[in-house]
Amino acid sequence: MFLYYITIGLQVFCIYHAYKNRSAYYWYFIIFFLPLIGCIIYLLTQVVNRQDVATITQEITTIINPTKKIKDLEKELEFSNTFQSKINLANAYLENKEYTNAILYYEKALEGNFKNDPHTLNKLVHCYFETANFDKVIEYANKIDINKEFKESIYFYGLALEKKGMLEEAEIQLKKVDRRYSNYPERLEFSKFLIRRNKKEDAKEILTEMSTEITAMTSLNKKKYNFILAEAEKLLNP
Structure with missing residues (x-):
């Protein structure tokens, strides 16, 4: 029974690793149809030569039991109440x-000498957006240089501005994510924003560009x- 769970864990890890690293499709068949042997072959040829065994074990454990990492870090924080532990x-x-919970500990980390730490503030921009606290998104985004260091936060900032009725500023920010051959989810959301603002021709231009770019990709990237x-x-064509 123990070997069964180990094999399942290895399969989950190997499939996750293969997907994450865009490995060749035949690896999925090897991992699935030759569970233990296939996983060992995959690990020896595709993983071990790239990272150490400790990291592999940690990732497998995290996939099987995602709360274990959190519990271990909670114990670490109890033992060493430092900025980095938080x-x-x-x-x-x-x-x-x-x-x-992430917000709770990021906020705790900002206490004391680290109240203006830009990386922590940037993480809070993301978390507050996910919890729909748009005032906090705007507040913290204005404390960091998102245009220079944290461009991924421009998207959250722009949508938060829209939610608070600052439409002109929102469009200025969201326009920054419209970069060809990248940012596809963000550009899709920007086109929807333009449609909501009745700027359908501008939205159509972005959607057409995205459609052309994706259609021209290799089959794997496509x-x-x-x-x-499909959404574009x-x-x-409504």
């Missing part, structure tokens, strides 16, 4: 999409963005 625990909660393409086509 950040590590907050990061783990963020990875687990437990945004309220599959990755199929849902974006739906908006172009």
Whole structure:
């Protein structure tokens, strides 16, 4: 029974790793149809030569039991109540999409000498957006240089501005995510924003560009963005 669970854990990890690293499709068949042997072959040829065994074990454990990492970091914080311990625990909660708990420990980390730490403030921009606290998103986004250091937060900032009725400023910010051959989810949301503002021709231009770019991709990359393409086509042909 123990070997069964180990094998399942290895399969989950290997499939996750193969997907994350865009490995060749035949690996999925090897891992699935030759569970233990296939996983060992995959680990020896695709993983071990890239990272150490300790990291592999940690990732497998996290996939099988995602709360274990959090519990371990909670114990670490009890033993060593430092800025980094709080950040590590907050990061783990963020990875687990437990945004309220992540906010709690990011805010604790800002106490004392680290109240203006830009990386922590940036993480809070993300968390507060996910919890629909748009006032906090705007407050913290204005404390960091999102245009220079944290461009991924421009998207959250722009949508938060829209939610608070600051439409002109929201458009200025969201326009920054409209970069060709990248930012597809963000550009899709920007096009929807333009439609909400009755700027349908501007939205159509972005959607057409996205559709052309994705259609021209290799089959592997195209599959990755199929849902974006489908949504773009739906908006172009209502």
